[in-house]
Amino acid sequence: MAGYLRLRQICLVADALEPLVGDIAAILETGVCYRDPAVAHYGLENAVLPIGSSFLEVVAPTRSGTAAGRFLDRSAGHGGYMAIFDCDDPEPRRRHVEALGIRVAHVIRHDDYVGVQLHPRDCRAAMIEFNHTRDGDALDGPYHPAGPGWPATRHSSPVTALIEVEIESPDPDGLAAHWARMLAVPLSRDDHGEARIVLAHGAVRFARVPAGQPECLGGLRIAVADVARTCAAAARRGHAVTGTSFHLGGVRFRIVSPA
Numbered sequence: 001m002a003g004y005l006r007l008r009q010i011c012l013v014a015d016a017l018e019p020l021v022g023d024i025a026a027i028l029e030t031g032v033c034y035r036d037p038a039v040a041h042y043g044l045e046n047a048v049l050p051i052g053s054s055f056l057e058v059v060a061p062t063r064s065g066t067a068a069g070r071f072l073d074r075s076a077g078h079g080g081y082m083a084i085f086d087c088d089d090p091e092p093r094r095r096h097v098e099a100l101g102i103r104v105a106h107v108i109r110h111d112d113y114v115g116v117q118l119h120p121r122d123c124r125a126a127m128i129e130f131n132h133t134r135d136g137d138a139l140d141g142p143y144h145p146a147g148p149g150w151p152a153t154r155h156s157s158p159v160t161a162l163i164e165v166e167i168e169s170p171d172p173d174g175l176a177a178h179w180a181r182m183l184a185v186p187l188s189r190d191d192h193g194e195a196r197i198v199l200a201h202g203a204v205r206f207a208r209v210p211a212g213q214p215e216c217l218g219g220l221r222i223a224v225a226d227v228a229r230t231c232a233a234a235a236r237r238g239h240a241v242t243g244t245s246f247h248l249g250g251v252r253f254r255i256v257s258p259a
Helices: 020-028 037-042 067-074 090-099 172-183 227-236
Strands: 005-013 044-051 054-061 080-087 104-110 113-118 127-133 159-169 195-198 203-208 216-224 245-248 251-256
Touching: 005 067, 005 127, 005 159, 020 044, 020 054, 020 227, 020 245, 037 044, 044 159, 054 067, 054 159, 080 159, 080 216, 090 104, 090 113, 090 127, 127 172, 159 172, 159 251, 172 195, 172 203, 203 216, 216 227, 227 245, 227 251
Parallel strands: 005 054, 080 127, 159 203, 216 251
Antiparallel strands: 005 080, 044 054, 104 113, 113 127, 159 216, 195 203, 245 251
């Protein structure tokens, strides 16, 4: 499929924004660039934090009966809710997934933005969204979900990039093929034989978990300027650090140096 497709945003869901948002901000030395009042329509509150030119969003239900709340009820502690890909035009991608039999759960429209969210049961593991912000082709340009002031916040943080999202499944090859069809991007393999979808910006890796475990968005690989400093900050916030990774918000943060 012509045009660009980039891993631009990950959404985590939690019972409450704090202390998770405060922990992420302190550990990654970043800040909240936007709190979107429009998510109140869905019974949510949120906070969006820049991760280089990508974003990490946390949402929390403010009332019962929300889709995010139902996800929490059935997720067995996994917080990875949505993988969000920006592109030059979501509409051809919408037609493509519908032709595959994938249902569209929501279409979000603003004057400068369109977002197409796919049904989580059809995606498996996590929801997928395709979106586009007008004049947002450049990575340092506008990105509607991050609010109008986000570029001023990204340069003050030592976090440099969201490199990869890790999707866990007892059938990683089957799930990888399913996502590759939805994203219309070919599969590749890393040096360990794991399936990957490599995009113009960011990648998706599919990791095997034992039979009986749920499919989920289980990990994030994040590049920072000083790995030891970031891991020490996680330990100070009370999170057990194994090697250079730690669990936070129901996903594993894998901290690496910039390439």
